[in-house]
Amino acid sequence: MKHASAAPGKYRHLAQQALFASSNWAAALIVTYAVLLLVFTAGFFSDGIVYVLSLLYPVPEAVTAVLLLARFLLLSPLFVGLLYYYTDLFRAANGDGPAHVPPSVIFSAYVSLSSVIRAWIQILYTLFLCALIPASFVPLYFAGRRLLSAEAPLLSVLMLLIGVLVFLSVLYLNARLTPALFLSAHRPELSFGDAVCRTWCLSQKAAVTGLLLQLGLMAAAVLSLFLTAGIVFFVYVLPIAVFTYIGYCHDLSRRSDLI
Numbered sequence: 001m002k003h004a005s006a007a008p009g010k011y012r013h014l015a016q017q018a019l020f021a022s023s024n025w026a027a028a029l030i031v032t033y034a035v036l037l038l039v040f041t042a043g044f045f046s047d048g049i050v051y052v053l054s055l056l057y058p059v060p061e062a063v064t065a066v067l068l069l070a071r072f073l074l075l076s077p078l079f080v081g082l083l084y085y086y087t088d089l090f091r092a093a094n095g096d097g098p099a100h101v102p103p104s105v106i107f108s109a110y111v112s113l114s115s116v117i118r119a120w121i122q123i124l125y126t127l128f129l130c131a132l133i134p135a136s137f138v139p140l141y142f143a144g145r146r147l148l149s150a151e152a153p154l155l156s157v158l159m160l161l162i163g164v165l166v167f168l169s170v171l172y173l174n175a176r177l178t179p180a181l182f183l184s185a186h187r188p189e190l191s192f193g194d195a196v197c198r199t200w201c202l203s204q205k206a207a208v209t210g211l212l213l214q215l216g217l218m219a220a221a222v223l224s225l226f227l228t229a230g231i232v233f234f235v236y237v238l239p240i241a242v243f244t245y246i247g248y249c250h251d252l253s254r255r256s257d258l259i
Contacts, residue, residue, distance in 0.1 A: 008212050008244075011251075015243035018093035028089060028239055031103050035082050039075050046071060077109035077119035084108055084185050090246045096254075121192050122181055129174050136170040139163035168211065175210025176203045182249035202252045210248055217241040 019025045046067050053059050085105040092101050109119040140163035180199040184192055203210065221241065224233035 008209055008216060011209075011213060011244050011247040012216075012240070014090075014094065014247040015240050018090045018243050018247075019239055022089075022093035024089045024093060025239060027103075028086065028243075029235065031085060031106060032082065034103075035078050035106060039078065042075060043071060072123075073120065076123040077116055078106055080109045080119040080122050080181075081106035083181060086242055086246055087182060087185050087250065090243055090250060118184070118192055122184065125192075125196075126178070126181065129178055132170045132173065133167075136163075136167040139166050171211045171214045172207055174214065175207040176200055178245075179203055179210075179249035179252045182246065183253040186250070186253035199252065206248070206252060210245075213245060213248055217244065 019028065050059055050064060050067065085101065085103065088098070088101040088105055092099055109115050139159060142159065142163075177196065177199060179202070180192070180196040183199050183202075184190065184195040187195065190198070217237075220237050221233055224230065224237045
């Protein structure tokens with residue numbers, strides 16, 4: 001079943017309304033930085049312990065690898081819980097959920113072993129999709145170098161066009177698949193595999209909107225990083241970007257009730 005998608009501007013408007021009209025901006029920032037502080041503090045202490053032990057006795061590299069794996073297994077569900085917290089804030093602001101969202105939602109992925117395993121799968125899935133974006137810049141990088149060196153200009157232009165096509169294809173794939181995280185939160189009774197399959201079907205007609213949202217958010221991120229040394233990025237662009245994309249994904253997840 002195909003569904004129409006709202007324009008990118010509508011999702012940005014919903015994000016601003018959810019953040020500012022509902023006074024969620026400060027709460028979202030505080031909880032985000034609390035999670036980051038917890039993660040970095042855990043990393044600092046574990047690295048400090050390894051460093052102190054290395055002064056007394058050589059620490060095998062396998063121990064460091066085990067610690068990194070343990071940190072991932074213990075802390076990665078926090079980021080899934082943070083996503084659920086953002087989603088609940090967005091839903092509450094749009095009258096689609098409880099009016100009050102407690103910060104304890106960030107620990108919701110720890111309620112059972114099955115939910116923890118599901119969170120690990122979601123994180124690995126997200127990391128894979130995110131890693132495709134910088135990987136798609138590789139053809140653009142080599143095409144740009146060849147174009148600047150004036151070697152085989154026609155071939156360089158062709159490589160550049162192929163690089164742009166690869167980049168846009170990756171963004172399109174992300175627009176089709178990343179809403180599975182939100183559908184998984186909206187429909188916890190579905191397995192994550194089912195959520196991915198349903199997302200692929202639901203996002204068919206809306207994927208161009210998702211692609212345009214990603215391009216706009218990337219442009220805003222680059223400008224804010226270069227013009228304000230990242231200050232505006234962390235306090236405004238990033239929250240707006242997250243809630244804008246949540247609006248897009250949540251719109252698709254609500255339609256999952258129809259199929």
